[in-house]
Structure formats: C-alpha cells, structure tokens
Amino acid sequence: MQKGDLMPYKQLNEVLLALKTQGEGLFVSRLRLRPLDKNHPLPTSAKLVLMDDERLINIPVDAEGRFELPTFPKEEAQKLELGTNLSKGSSSIQLRIDLTTPPDRLDMATVRRVVRVGQHLRNELLPWYVRWLVPQIDGVLICSSKPDWQLAWTESGQGWVLPLQADASLREPDTDKAQTSRPCTSLSGQEQWPDNARLQSPADQQPKLYIKLRQTKPS
Numbered sequence: 034m035q036k037g038d039l040m041p042y043k044q045l046n047e048v049l050l051a052l053k054t055q056g057e058g059l060f061v062s063r064l065r066l067r068p069l070d071k072n073h074p075l076p077t078s079a080k081l082v083l084m085d086d087e088r089l090i091n092i093p094v095d096a097e098g099r100f101e102l103p104t105f106p107k108e109e110a111q112k113l114e115l116g117t118n119l120s121k122g123s124s125s126i127q128l129r130i131d132l133t134t135p136p137d138r139l140d141m142a143t144v145r146r147v148v149r150v151g152q153h154l155r156n157e158l159l160p161w162y163v164r165w166l167v168p169q170i171d172g173v174l175i176c177s178s179k180p181d182w183q184l185a186w187t188e189s190g191q192g193w194v195l196p197l198q199a200d201a202s203l204r205e206p207d208t209d210k211a212q213t214s215r216p217c218t219s220l221s222g223q224e225q226w227p228d229n230a231r232l233q234s235p236a237d238q239q240p241k242l243y244i245k246l247r248q249t250k251p252s
Contacts, residue, residue, distance in 0.1 A: 036116040046110035142228035169247035172221035177240040180216035186230040
C-alpha cells in the first residue's frame, strides 16, 4: 500500500464532517476513485485504505470506483492518510456533492436554503485551505428527457402555474462530452416566486436535480 499519492484525508474529513453536521441534511457526498488515464480503466483489484502507525482501515471500492469514507474528530484525522495499491500517479479521488431533495419535493424555499446553506458552509464555516474541494453553489439545476417543467403554487386561494424554459447553455453533469445533453433549466432562488412554488415534472421523464455551480469567467 502506498500513501501520500491521493488528496490528504484530513482535508476530505473536514469537508465530510461539515456536510454532515452543518449541511442541514441538504447535501450528500459522492466519492469515486478514478484513473487519470481514461484509456486505462480502474483495475478490478483496486484497494483503498485509511492508515496510520497503528492501524489499517479497509475502504470497500465497488466496480465503478465508488466508495464511502468514515469521518473522525479533527485531531484524530490529522494522523490518518489514504493509501492505495495502485501505482503512483495513476489515479485520483473525485468528490461530488449532490442534493438529497427528490424532484417532486423541490420548492423555492428549498432552492433558497440550498444556496444560503451551501454558500455559508463554503465561505464561512470551512477553513480556506479546503474550500477548493467545495464548489460555489448558485442554485439548483433541473434536467429531464423533455423540457416539461412547471412551478405551481396557491396564493390567496387561487392556483398559479408557471412553465419553466430550457436553457441551451446548460448541460447535465452526467453527460459525456461527446453526447448531447438532456434539456436543463435552473433556479437561483433570486426569482420573485413564492417559497411554496413547487416543481412539477412528469416522473416518466426522469427528472434529476443537481447543484448549479458558479460559472467563473477567464480573466
């Protein structure tokens, strides 16, 4: 087992702990071991461990490289390192943060909470040296097989329905670069619609929610 070739565990632990204790149940972390060379898939024999001078903790890795990491108090995590049986420089760890809210439970109040909690978590609760692991959150991305989304709410006893328009500049994160993305739209929480305005999208169109990342312009 080699250690020191992957991202520092103590930094990952701080992020995972913050998501678990300060994320208000809105976020879930997805960890994946990925080959740096896409032409060489991850070996089926890939192993991952947490180790220090006194113990070795095996971390199960599935066939797609997905795994979960335990968290520890900050002082204990300082002594732990990630180790792998893969050759040096051949792999990396991908951390992705997803939403726990299902599409049929998304309303404008939740969109605003996602943005508020996500930005507070990254900009105020996490130390500067781990912020690079956590994206800037600017809203919620909604993608499905057809652009058939609506916001529906009741106000003063009257029902309202507002169609949402697809944005051709948005791509579904899971889409391969060589493929055409499914239609997507987004909500930033800055819209004037009420908190109880809820997303409606046919289940057979397989709607999926993602964190909308802040787009940075090159200088």
